[in-house]
Amino acid sequence: MPQQVRGVIARSKGAPVEIVPITIPDPGANEVVVAIAACGVCHTDLTYRDGGINDEYPFLLGHEASGIVESVGPGVTHVEVGDFVVLNWRAVCGQCRACKRGRPQYCFDTFNAEQKMTLEDGTELTPALGIGAFADKTLVHEGQCTKVDASADPAVVGLLGCGVMAGMGAAMNTGNVGRGDSVAVIGCGGVGDAAIMGSRLAGANTIIAIDRDPRKLEWATELGATHTINATEVDDVVEAVQELTGGFGADVVVDAVGRPETWKQAFYARDLAGTVVLVGVPTPDMKLEMPLVDFFSRGGALKSSWYGDCLPERDFPVLVDLYQQGRLPLEKFVSERIKLDEVEKAFETMHRGEVLRSVVVL
Known part of the structure; x- marks a missing residue:
């Protein structure tokens, strides 16, 4: 049954972001619903808000995230309910010319969820980088989930989802x-x-x-x-x-x-x-x-x-393990931990160059 959660959206170019109810559909084929644990505030989200990516408003912002798989749709084999995952925007297809030539890091047809998350009135949302993780939960393709060590700090390892990995x-x-x-x-x-x-x-x-x-x-x-x-x-x-x-x-x-x-x-x-x-x-x-x-x-x-020419399935688990061993100081990138209603303030802090990363913790 579809569920309603909180999400941070950009409704129009340059307008302050808003927290609004959004509707998450039941996962369809090869889709999963992830309960978000933490999501970094990346400059790309600010670029979305300001119209620097495209004009497909409203945007559901946030993409540098980790969380727990809550439910899975038909045909999902990549993850299971309860898995702790870092989300990514490179779910490789395995069939395009880059993948077939053994260069999946250049995949030309990466996967996102086919169904749309919406506002209460049915308006379709455009999730940032196909993720949309400034929300209690989000809907993604199973290939956008990379299972990692569940004992890792969600606010730290979620940053591998974009800027740190890049x-x-x-x-x-x-x-x-x-x-x-x-x-x-x-x-x-x-x-x-x-x-x-x-x-x-x-x-x-x-x-x-x-x-x-x-x-x-x-x-x-x-x-x-x-x-x-x-x-x-x-x-x-x-x-x-x-x-x-x-x-x-x-x-x-x-x-x-x-x-x-x-x-x-x-x-x-x-x-x-x-x-x-x-x-x-x-x-x-x-x-x-x-x-x-x-x-x-x-x-x-x-x-x-x-x-970063990365392959999430290859790179994320290794880097998380190095972090857990104390050999990779990923925690130094977390400048502050904030709440969902502080994203707009975090954009201002980031613009002034005062942080490496503000991280929303849910």
């Missing part, structure tokens, strides 16, 4: 950071700091954090940066990176900002044949103009990283 994967999967490498990360918010943590886990020797905010550089140091560069205090960021890498530049440079100027810095701050990874999200109007000969003469690899 940053760690940008370094470890896309950038292929290895033992002894030098890495520079431009932009030390949640995603950039996760790239720093991933670089440390992968065995990088020199990890350079670059930002304009001293507080963020402190956070980066706590998460594994060996050197910091305050971009407001140096004449040239590229030269500053080169000075810290024997004059050569870093083996891997991660741009966690996503602006033309930071991407250019990343390009020129890498060593010859080094790798640039773009994980910061640019806006559609941004343009890049550079001499083509510079691309030819420097070699290497220029990559973009979508969700």
